[in-house]
Structure formats: C-alpha cells, structure tokens
Amino acid sequence: MILFESIRWKNFLSTGDQWTELDLQSHNSTLIVGENGAGKSTLLDALCFVLFNKPFRKITKSQLVNSINEKGTKVEVRFSIGKEEYRVFRGIKPNAFEVYKNNKLVDQDAAAKDTQKYLEQSVLKLNFKSFTQVVILGSSTFVPFMQLSAPHRREVIEDLLDINIFSSMNSLLKDRIRDAQTQSRDCDHMLTMHSQRVSAQEKLLGQLREVNQNRQEEKQKKYDDNLATMQDVYKQKSNLANEISNIVSSMGDYESAAKTLSTLRQGQSDKKSELKLISKELKFYQEHDECPTCQQFIDKDFKFAMVGNKTGKGKALAEEIVQFNSDIKEATSIVSAISEQSMKLKELNSDLSAIERDYVRLEFENLRIQDEIIKLQQSTPNIDQEEEHLFSLQKDYNITKDDCAEVSRTLDEYQVVSNLLKDSGIKSQIIKKYVPIFNSLINKYLQSMDFFVNFTLDEEFNEVIKSRFRDEFSYASFSEGEKQKIDLALLFTWREVARMKNSVATNLLILDEVFDSSLDTSGTNELLQILRSLGNNTNVFVISHKGEILVDKFLRTVKFEKINDFSKMSDDS
Ligand SMILES: Nc1ncnc2c1ncn2[C@@H]1O[C@H](COP(=O)(O)OP(=O)(O)OP(=O)(O)O)[C@@H](O)[C@H]1O
Ligand SMILES: [Mg+2]
Structure with a gap:
C-alpha cells in the first residue's frame, strides 16, 4: 500500500515562488474550495507531474512553469511503502529528477528514463493510466474507465491484479523468440551447407573409388592379355624347338662333306695333271721320230705302242675326270644343303631366343602388374584421406543437427510459454476469476448510489449494461449524473480490488468537481455515505465549489484563492 504523506510545489502553474504544501495524511476527509482558477486542480497536476513526469491536464511540461516567474518549478512528494520512506523531487528550469529511498538518492548515475522506469515498475508498481484510475475522478480532462479503449482497460486491470509481470515476461520472451528464430534460420542454413558438403565429399569418394576400380580392371585385363600372349609364345617356342631338333637330327656333318668335296676336287685335279702329262707325251710320240735330247731314233713300233698306250691311258683318265665331275657336283650339293640348313638353324635359334626373351619380359611384366593390383586394393592413400575428411564432415553435420534440434526444442518451449503468457493464456484465466468479483462490486456500488442497472464486464472488458426497463444500454446513452455514478462505482471497485490484491492500493482519493456538476442531492448524499464507509485507511480530497453545502461533512477544509x-x-x- 502506497501511503502518500505530503506534497509541495512552487512556480508551478499559478503558484509563485513560495511553497504550497499539503498534508495528505492528517485528515481522512478534506474539502478543497476556491473560485474558478484559484489553483485547486493544480494538486492533480503536481501529483501526476512529480510521479509520472506528465501533467494531469493535457498540457506540455513547459506549460507547467509559472508564467510570471518563468523558472524554478519544483514539486516534491513524500510517501511510504511498508517500512520504506520515499521522497520524489522533480523540477523544470532547471530540470531535476531525484528519487530518495530512506533519504538516500537512488540510482544517481542511471539515465532519468531508467530511474522513471524504476519508480513506476519497482516502487509504485503502477503507471500513469492506472494511477489516475484508482486515485482521481472527475476533473474535466479525466478519462473514465468506460471511455478507455479495450487494450487500455486491460492495462489498468492487469496493474490492479498485479499480473502485468506476465506482459513483461512476454515482451522479454518475444526478444528470445526472435533470437531463437534467427538462430533457427541460421541452423537451417548451416545444416543445408553441411549436408551439401557431405554429399559432395561422398561423390568425390565415389569417383575416386571408381577410378581405382577402373585402374584395377585395366591392369587385370593387361595381366590376362599377357597370359594369353605367353601361352602363344610358349607354343611358338616349342614349335621352334621341335623344328630345330628335327633339323639338327637330319643335318649331315659339314666337316666331313667338305673334306669329301675337297678330296674329290684334289683327285680330279691330280687326274687332270696326269692327263696333261700324258697328252704331252702323246703329242711327243705323235710328233717325234727321234729323241730331241739324245737324237736317238724312236722305234716305230715302240712309237705306235706308246701312242696307243698313252691314248688308252688318256681316255681312261678323261673318263675318270668326268666321273669326278658328277661326284663333285653331288658333294657340292651336299655341302651347300648342309650350310643352308645350318643358316636356317641359326635363324631359328635366334628366333627362339627372341621368343624366350619375350616370354621372360611378359613374366616380369605380369609380376609387376600383380604387385600394382595388390597395391591398388590394399593401399589407397587418396581414398583413405578423403574418407577421413568425409568422416569429419559427417561429424560436423551431426553436431549441427544436434544443435539445431536443441534450438528447435527451445523454440518449441518458447512457443508453449508464449501461449501461456499471451493475453488469452494465464492472464485470461486469472482475469476470468476476477471478472465476477468486479461485476458484483460494481453492481453493489451502483445500488448503494440508488442506481439500479445490471452492469457486466466481459473477459475482454466490454460492458453490457441492462436497465430495468430496457434491454441493453450503452454507457453513452446514460445521463451525465448516471455516467458519473458508473464512473464512481468503477473507481470504488478498482480501489477495492487493489486493496484485496494489495497491488496498487493507496490512501489517496481525489474527487474533482464530482459533487458540483451532475450529481443531484440524493446522489451527493449517497456518495458521501460511500466515502465515509471507506474507513481510516483512506484520505479523501474533494474539490468543489459547493463549499457551503459540504463544509460540515468534512474534517478539514482547504481554501485556494488567487492573490x-x-x-x-x-x-x-
Ligand atoms: N503557466 C502558468 N502560469 C501561471 N498561471 C497559469 C499557468 N497555466 C495555467 N495557469 C492558471 O492557473 C490556474 C489553474 O488553476 P486550476 O486549474 O487549479 O483552477 P481550479 O481552482 O481548479 O479552477 P476551476 O474551479 O475552474 O476548476 C488558472 O487560473 C490558469 O489560468
Ligand atoms: Mg479545477
């Protein structure tokens, strides 16, 4: 409960450079009288300005400065909440705003806006709108509850029920939801990026494996081709070997054949020499009858015998020479056949060694290929490295996925809490419970002012007013006096609820000109009765021109006048 103790002001509106100070606690009821413009309603502006930095009437702050002195505007209010004593001081020209708690200046370094927030949210626990709804009624600029918009009605009720904490929580939560949504969007982006990286790596790995497989297959094919070639080569090799062995086994001895030929040639040559000699001797015997050397006569018979002998020998020799010719021809053909075969053998042997070299080369090549295939199968450094990279990318992806799941869980939780904190959530449940209480209190106060209508506020704070004779009635249709009764009933209801909730309860109640305009005599009496029933905890201030009629109904009268x-x-x- 806020217990207002005193207020004072100077250079404020029509008040000059001397303090006007009003004790707010000393009397339960105070009548404030004075002529038009005397400075009575100034109290409301002083109170609203000092607490909320906002005049009650619709003027700017600078219009509060006294127009004659033009500076030194000061307002100070004292109040207590429980054991804590507060003093709030505000000034214009120079600007000042100070909050003292138990005589100690609060939060000197903070910006004035933060101190104002502290004052409204942590100390008073109500804002300008709620304050005016529970403390003040009836001046010309006052906006009655019934003329507030639905959201503003809700704001006042939330203050009264002390449930605006849910609204504060909701606005904090909105920031968190926004952050979480940003995080969630980032997460989606990251997740897509990681998943793209993983699939690109998988593709690369697939390609590497395919290349490796292709190379293995190529090598295997070369190996198989080599094997087939080797089989061919082997066949050729054994054919050649066979051919060679056939030639070797059928081939005669060159040495002896050559020797035979040479012997034959020598024999023929000997015979030819012999024939030459015999021919010479024959010629000698045919041409000579005496020896040219010894000149001895050659006997005719001898000569004849010798010619016959030599001719016979010559003939035999000639035949022998002819015989030699065919033998030599035969021996020559044998020798040349043997040398031809030997040439062929040489060729074949060279072919065989070429084939054998080929075979060995293929054998070595296949050994190398086998080695390479094993290497391709077993040791794949590129693939191993890329597999490792893929593994780390998958790990990153999984971590991001977990993080994202966490973010989306948080977001889900926030949404649940947000639903609870929404106007239709917990608050509406609480309000729902209070709405019947509001309605019964409002109707109670209406009846005590002899105004018999059935007034109901629904959960959206829209009113349904049923009169006895007509079905539904809107607030605007009522007369000014009737409207004032409804406004009073609501004011007392809010004060009662505030007292029950101990939320924005205060001792102060200021009624500005409520008695002057619209209320008739019986209405006035009923209102006075209600005011008396408010008890010792309330300090009522009634501003009125009807001083003469009301004066004996109040414990104190304060008079304003302009001098x-x-x-x-x-x-x-
Ligand atoms: N800046 C200012 N400097 C000096 N006087 C001002 C300034 N602003 C307003 N005034 C005057 O101050 C007075 C304000 O008085 P206030 O509204 O408190 O009168 P009131 O006693 O409530 O009168 P009523 O009975 O007509 O409501 C008026 O006379 C107004 O003309
Ligand atoms: Mg006034």
Missing part, C-alpha cells in the same frame, strides 16, 4: 495573480492555499486546521 496578486498567484494562487495561495490556506488550511483551516
């Missing part, structure tokens, strides 16, 4: 253009206050107590 030399400045408002002055005098207190009868």
